[in-house]
Amino acid sequence: MNRNFRDLAIILIVALIIWAGFTYFSTTTEQQDLVSLEQEAEIAEFFNRQIFREFDSVNVELTDSIMNVIFERLSSGMDTVSYEYDIYVLKSDQVNAFTAFNGQLFVFTGLIEQTETAEELAAVLAHELAHAENRHVIKNLVKEIGLNSLILIISGGDPVVMQEITKLVVSSGFSRRMEREADEYAIKYLREANINPNRLTQFFLKLKQKNKELPEGLEWISSHPALKERIQFVTENAGDSIKEVPIKLNWDEFKYSLK
Numbered sequence: 032m033n034r035n036f037r038d039l040a041i042i043l044i045v046a047l048i049i050w051a052g053f054t055y056f057s058t059t060t061e062q063q064d065l066v067s068l069e070q071e072a073e074i075a076e077f078f079n080r081q082i083f084r085e086f087d088s089v090n091v092e093l094t095d096s097i098m099n100v101i102f103e104r105l106s107s108g109m110d111t112v113s114y115e116y117d118i119y120v121l122k123s124d125q126v127n128a129f130t131a132f133n134g135q136l137f138v139f140t141g142l143i144e145q146t147e148t149a150e151e152l153a154a155v156l157a158h159e160l161a162h163a164e165n166r167h168v169i170k171n172l173v174k175e176i177g178l179n180s181l182i183l184i185i186s187g188g189d190p191v192v193m194q195e196i197t198k199l200v201v202s203s204g205f206s207r208r209m210e211r212e213a214d215e216y217a218i219k220y221l222r223e224a225n226i227n228p229n230r231l232t233q234f235f236l237k238l239k240q241k242n243k244e245l246p247e248g249l250e251w252i253s254s255h256p257a258l259k260e261r262i263q264f265v266t267e268n269a270g271d272s273i274k275e276v277p278i279k280l281n282w283d284e285f286k287y288s289l290k
């Protein structure tokens with residue numbers, strides 16, 4: 032088939048699916064609950080394939096063991112753990128971390144580079160885990176493209192469409208309400224796991240400072256707007272100071288090994 036025609040056909044099919052999605056699901060009931068965990072696992076499979084096509088992962092054995100230590104600590108502070116989480120480290124200068132589907136979290140070496148301690152990364156991951164536990168990615172996608180479209184597109188697994196979805200998940204932000212919710216949960220997870228919730232504000236402030244020198248590439252900040260408001264919220268809600276139990280990792284050595 033002629034390539035242009037094929038592209039046009041794809042666009043038309045997607046448009047039709049989106050229209051159908053809106054027509055059948057114009058109510059705002061808890062639609063994300065209509066995407067089962069099994070379906071989400073299927074989406075994750077496509078999504079991960081796409082991600083690993085675009086980015087290299089680094090020293091998987093080492094990063095796995097480090098991320099496990101951090102996750103173990105954080106999960107000790109979570110009252111529910113809905114997924115079997117995987118935290119992947121991807122090679123990229125982007126200062127970014129994001130939650131995808133089915134408990135798959137991704138963090139770029141560029142963001143790890145900006146952390147000074149394991150507790151700082153734990154704070155970022157607590158925020159991402161909170162997005163996952165609250166199914167924010169599915170909620171967002173359902174809102175953007177409709178539930179029907181999502182399911183149909185996923186089951187078709189068209190690489191062009193999946194690439195668009197990947198872009199949407201990696202770069203598009205959540206609503207302010209979702210960000211607030213993720214920060215609220217992150218504070219709770221961190222406190223319960225004996226990590227000072229202000230580690231999150233510390234990291235925000237540092238990025239804010241750096242932002243002046245490095246306007247490009249701070250994706251985690253640009254996808255998380257209203258930074259000032261969030262710093263204030265976390266500071267006000269961090270609660271009484273807690274005695275932090277350090278995460279036993281040699282952070283500088285780990286960072287060095289990523290180079």
Ligand SMILES: [Zn+2]
Pocket residue numbers: 158162205210213255
């Ligand atoms: Zn967020």
